[in-house]
Amino acid sequence: MTKFLLAVHVIAAILAVGPVAVAASMFPPAARRALAAGPGTDDLGAPRLLHRICRVYAVIGVVVPVFGFATASEMGVLGSPWLIVSVALTALAALVLAAVILPAQTALLEAGSGTRNPTARLAMATGLFNLLWAAVTVLMIVRPGSTTGA
Template sequence: MTEFLLSVHVLAAIIAIGPVTVAASMFPAFTRRAATEPADGPSVTVLRTLHRICRVYACVGIVVPIFGLATAISLGVLGDTWLIVSIALTAAAAGVLALMVLPDQSKILATLTGAAPPAALPRTVTAQLAMYTGTFNTLWATVTVLMIIRPGSTTGA
């Protein structure tokens, strides 16, 4: 059963979190392009798609910690420090995504598609979103490394 839980956990991480990290990372660059196009331009369409990917896969990503916890219980490592740190970092990443990245993406889309979109968005808007996205990606990369290294692992790796 542990193998099944771990398999679902890893597959969910790849399938759900991967697209969010890529789409969120692409969003600031397309925002800068879209700011120079009309409100119905191709870059705005791309932004809508990237935002939808982030929203949908963030919801699907809930499966990752659920199966991660189930795997940890099955392996009997729920109290290990590396796992507790991973859980905290995962919660932080989810918070950054839900409270900073997704709302900023929504605001940018609303601004760009509004009745009178600005001639250009201030660079600080995209820079801030890029910083939040980088923070999210760094947190997930750290969790991934912790999951691979697993201090005290019984695999001998």
């Protein structure tokens, strides 16, 4: 059962978190181009699509920690420091996505073309989101101090 849960956890992470990371990273430059087009133009199609991908896959991404906890429980590692840090970083990444990235994307889309272009802050938040997921991935692979094998 552990192998099945782990496989579902990893596949869900790749298929749910991956698209959010990519779409969120692509959004600031796409929004920058669309906003630079000026008033009277509606070039927000690409940013709208990227925002929708972020929203939909963020919801789907909930299965990642669900299967992660199930896997950790099966493996008996729920109290392991590497897992606790991974959970904390995952929660922080989810908070950055839900409280910073998605609202900023929505605000940019609602503002439309010809407005001030605050994409630098959004790009920074997206970089932080991706960095947090990279750290979680490394912790999941390396598992420092783990006694369950490499």
